[in-house]
Amino acid sequence: MDLPPPHTPPRRGPRTPGLRRTQPGLSKSCRGAFQSPRPSPRFGQADGTSEDSLHLDIRKLKEKRDLLDKEIAQLISEGYSVDELEDHISQLHEYNDIKDVGQMLLGKLAVIRGVTTKELYPEFGLDMND
Numbered sequence: 001m002d003l004p005p006p007h008t009p010p011r012r013g014p015r016t017p018g019l020r021r022t023q024p025g026l027s028k029s030c031r032g033a034f035q036s037p038r039p040s041p042r043f044g045q046a047d048g049t050s051e052d053s054l055h056l057d058i059r060k061l062k063e064k065r066d067l068l069d070k071e072i073a074q075l076i077s078e079g080y081s082v083d084e085l086e087d088h089i090s091q092l093h094e095y096n097d098i099k100d101v102g103q104m105l106l107g108k109l110a111v112i113r114g115v116t117t118k119e120l121y122p123e124f125g126l127d128m129n130d
Helices: 047-077 082-111
Strands: none
Touching: none
16 A cells, blocks of 8 residues: 655745845734725614615626526527537637747747747738738
8 A cells, every 4th residue: 555645845945034025014914803895884874775785786687697598599599509609619719829829939930030020920921910
């Protein structure tokens, strides 16, 4: 029976004297209790206000969901399918990956030749909008 290798913590580089992550004056305030950036309801404030805003948010989300459901139904009625959409998205990702590699190669060639990539576009029959 093989035992798992012992866990060793990651090695840290040498410390640089005089450098700190925080300024000396800030270190105490950084160790204080957490304070949320969102204000808490004031004492004595009616809970109905908060509850009303939640109900309004829920109603808006339901309306948005209904609108999206209608758009999906319309697209399906026009002949679009989820599988077709997923295939199209996959092809777009592949195209973008290939384009990124092409841009990288053009950049390296431009550096070797000592020119800008813009100057290489006509040589390879590329349009600036490509």
